[in-house]
Amino acid sequence: MYICDYRCKSRAVFLFLFIFLLFCIARLLYIQLFRSEYLAGIARKQHNAFVELEPRRGTIFDINLKPQAVNVAAESLYAVPNAISDSQKEHIIQSLMPILQVDRAYLKERLYRNKSFIWLARKLPPEQADAIRAMNIKGIDFIKESRRSYPNGYLGSHVIGFAGLDNTGLEGLELYYDAYLKGEPGWALVLRDARQKKLDLRQKMMMPRDGYDLVLTIDGVIQFFAERELQKAVEKYKARSASIVVMDPATGAILALANRPTFDPNSRSSDKDALRNRSVCDLFEPGSVFKIVTLAAALEEQRVSEEDKFFCENGAYKVGPHTLHDHRPHGWLTFREVIEQSSNIGTVKVAQSLGPEVIHRYVKLFGFGAKTGIDLPGEISGMTKEPRFWSKTTITAVPMGHEVGVTTLQLASAVSVIANNGVLMKPYIVAEIRDKYAQVIKEFGPVEVRRVISEETARRCRKILEGVIERGTGKMARIKGISAGGKTGTAQKIEPGGAYSHNKFVASFIGFAPVDNPQIVIAVCLDEPRPYYFGGVVAAPVFKEVAGAALKYLMTKQATRQGVDQPRQVWHEAQAAY
Amino acid sequence: MIKVHKFLIAVVAITSFAVLYVWQQTEIFRLAYAGQKKALLYQDLVDRNNYLRYNIERSASLVRLGNDVIEDKAFEMPAAYYRLVSARNPHRSLRAQQQMPQRESLVFRLFGIKRQAEAKTINP
Numbered sequence: 001m002y003i004c005d006y007r008c009k010s011r012a013v014f015l016f017l018f019i020f021l022l023f024c025i026a027r028l029l030y031i032q033l034f035r036s037e038y039l040a041g042i043a044r045k046q047h048n049a050f051v052e053l054e055p056r057r058g059t060i061f062d063i064n065l066k067p068q069a070v071n072v073a074a075e076s077l078y079a080v081p082n083a084i085s086d087s088q089k090e091h092i093i094q095s096l097m098p099i100l101q102v103d104r105a106y107l108k109e110r111l112y113r114n115k116s117f118i119w120l121a122r123k124l125p126p127e128q129a130d131a132i133r134a135m136n137i138k139g140i141d142f143i144k145e146s147r148r149s150y151p152n153g154y155l156g157s158h159v160i161g162f163a164g165l166d167n168t169g170l171e172g173l174e175l176y177y178d179a180y181l182k183g184e185p186g187w188a189l190v191l192r193d194a195r196q197k198k199l200d201l202r203q204k205m206m207m208p209r210d211g212y213d214l215v216l217t218i219d220g221v222i223q224f225f226a227e228r229e230l231q232k233a234v235e236k237y238k239a240r241s242a243s244i245v246v247m248d249p250a251t252g253a254i255l256a257l258a259n260r261p262t263f264d265p266n267s268r269s270s271d272k273d274a275l276r277n278r279s280v281c282d283l284f285e286p287g288s289v290f291k292i293v294t295l296a297a298a299l300e301e302q303r304v305s306e307e308d309k310f311f312c313e314n315g316a317y318k319v320g321p322h323t324l325h326d327h328r329p330h331g332w333l334t335f336r337e338v339i340e341q342s343s344n345i346g347t348v349k350v351a352q353s354l355g356p357e358v359i360h361r362y363v364k365l366f367g368f369g370a371k372t373g374i375d376l377p378g379e380i381s382g383m384t385k386e387p388r389f390w391s392k393t394t395i396t397a398v399p400m401g402h403e404v405g406v407t408t409l410q411l412a413s414a415v416s417v418i419a420n421n422g423v424l425m426k427p428y429i430v431a432e433i434r435d436k437y438a439q440v441i442k443e444f445g446p447v448e449v450r451r452v453i454s455e456e457t458a459r460r461c462r463k464i465l466e467g468v469i470e471r472g473t474g475k476m477a478r479i480k481g482i483s484a485g486g487k488t489g490t491a492q493k494i495e496p497g498g499a500y501s502h503n504k505f506v507a508s509f510i511g512f513a514p515v516d517n518p519q520i521v522i523a524v525c526l527d528e529p530r531p532y533y534f535g536g537v538v539a540a541p542v543f544k545e546v547a548g549a550a551l552k553y554l555m556t557k558q559a560t561r562q563g564v565d566q567p568r569q570v571w572h573e574a575q576a577a578y
Numbered sequence: 579m580i581k582v583h584k585f586l587i588a589v590v591a592i593t594s595f596a597v598l599y600v601w602q603q604t605e606i607f608r609l610a611y612a613g614q615k616k617a618l619l620y621q622d623l624v625d626r627n628n629y630l631r632y633n634i635e636r637s638a639s640l641v642r643l644g645n646d647v648i649e650d651k652a653f654e655m656p657a658a659y660y661r662l663v664s665a666r667n668p669h670r671s672l673r674a675q676q677q678m679p680q681r682e683s684l685v686f687r688l689f690g691i692k693r694q695a696e697a698k699t700i701n702p
Contacts, residue, residue: 066635070632073626125629126629151632
């Protein structure tokens with residue numbers, strides 16, 4: 001009886017287990033045959049994560065390969081508001097306020113949102129991130145990102161521009177060459193564990209292509225000289241704004257370009273006015289610096305020679321309904337003296353002998369009224385009028401720099417024509433684009449736009465412009481030991497009603513040095529300087545200081561490149577030459 | 579009996595293989611975690627190195643030097659090219675100075691003595 005019971009029970013257990021086994025097998029078969037795709041998909045979603053791999057944004061170097069814009073690692077702070085209790089939120093606010101230097105309302109507004117992820121601060125420097133991490137606060141964490149940083153602060157800020165939070169170029173070269181600088185992001189399929197923590201076991205991946213580096217024609221040292229002297233002039237004469245362009249006349253390479261007001265790209269102010277690159281974006285009536293066009297046209301057309309005399313009407317010359325004035329009355333002046341003394345009446349008489357068509361042709365030949373084609377965003381073309389739209393008095397206005405609108409860069413480009421023996425060069429600011437292995441991807445060099453005047457005319461113009469500094473209105477631009485040529489300009493600004501202002505001026509100076517073989521060309525403009533407003537007083541000293549320092553620097557640099565024992569000799573040769 | 583033996587051997591083999599496979603997978607993940615930790619540490623060091631380089635670059639920038647040195651101490655660009663020479667032999671040329679370490683190091687290298695310890699920075 002007992003044995004029979006035992007067998008029955010064991011059979012029952014066996015049968016139960018057998019049925020259970022069959023059920024399991026059936027279930028397994030069902031899962032394997034009918035549900036496998038669905039379940040595998042869920043598993044893949046849980047264990048795999050698609051991650052975008054951020055490319056390195058290209059570095060911007062100056063001509064000496066000193067970095068001007070670099071990437072620095074930064075950590076961004078985020079919170080998980082849904083997972084933090086109210087008391088903890090208060091603790092976080094109290095702890096983060098002094099470190100992040102933000103007000104309580106900002107943090108409170110963010111932490112009390114009904115979200116599972118929110119940024120509290122983006123791209124913090126390591127010191128701040130370490131300080132927060134040391135407090136070991138629950139509910140907040142960091143994500144690594146890269147931050148665009150500019151080691152030289154405001155130096156060349158209008159040229160370099162800046163990139164935004166997402167590392168996209170927003171201004172300057174950062175914007176213009178964004179396609180080269182930003183690179184292409186990659187991606188990777190990584191594993192995730194049960195806690196959703198990423199594990200760096202990449203199943204599939206596409207490496208990101210890092211951005212290309214830019215090598216500029218800008219020389220950081222000359223840029224510094226230009227910025228320093230411009231700042232001094234702006235402070236001394238309380239100018240509203242100012243700009244300076246330093247250029248290599250032989251190639252069109254921009255050596256320095258600066259504007260005031262300026263900004264630090266690391267901590268940009270909300271002042272939109274400071275962000276504008278005035279050298280290429282603002283047009284103004286240039287005044288007497290524009291007389292170089294009449295000078296070159298008169299000599300090239302062989303209508304006038306240096307020693308031809310003009311009667312300057314003792315300072316008052318009636319043309320139509322208007323009376324022209326010189327800033328100082330002159331009687332008979334040679335053409336050379338007309339330019340040296342910047343006589344408006346003398347220049348207008350020369351222009352009248354040339355006629356509107358010739359003047360306009362040379363205005364266009366010198367590149368005014370058209371974009372120079374520089375690789376910077378926002379360049380404007382300036383303003384010139386076709387002769388058919390000229391009034392009877394336009395022939396008295398254009399030769400002395402009125403009724404035309406130009407940019408500082410156009411002025412620098414125009415004076416380069418005289419400095420480099422008569423050829424208009426296309427200004428450029430990027431010398432090379434390189435990959436991260438320093439292989440040159442693209443190279444930019446001098447581009448000749450057209451011949452404007454003959455070599456002989458250019459040489460004669462240089463001699464006359466040298467006289468402007470030696471004997472004329474530009475005496476304050478004289479550089480000790482170095483010959484220089486240039487032209488001063490003082491233009492009345494137009495009031496909103498259309499009349500010329502009597503107390504608002506644009507002071508300017510364009511020049512080159514040394515005269516025989518010009519190495520640099522400089523154009524300086526100051527808007528509304530006070531109390532002095534003459535270009536020869538306000539802008540010429542800026543030229544003198546920048547040109548003097550830059551030439552000494554360039555000679556030292558050249559000497560250093562030529563060899564260790566040669567510098568002294570080269571220096572002596574250079575000084576003897578000047 | 580032989581069939582049972584074969585069955586047991588097969589079971590043991592399959593079980594061993596399965597255990598080994600699981601162990602291998604576990605090891606892979608354990609090492610991946612350890613490797614990832616080290617990679618993060620390395621990346622952190624590289625980032626800090628970059629940040630230090632950036633700070634050096636910023637400290638050495640002309641804006642800072644210009645404001646701190648040039649304006650305060652009336653610094654001017656040198657009127658002639660000046661060279662630094664050692665105080666012991668002021669007539670020695672720079673080129674001679676540059677060649678000197680090579681000669682010394684050659685002699686000293688024979689005896690396995692270095693002139694001084696040198697620290698090299700590695701570009702990341």
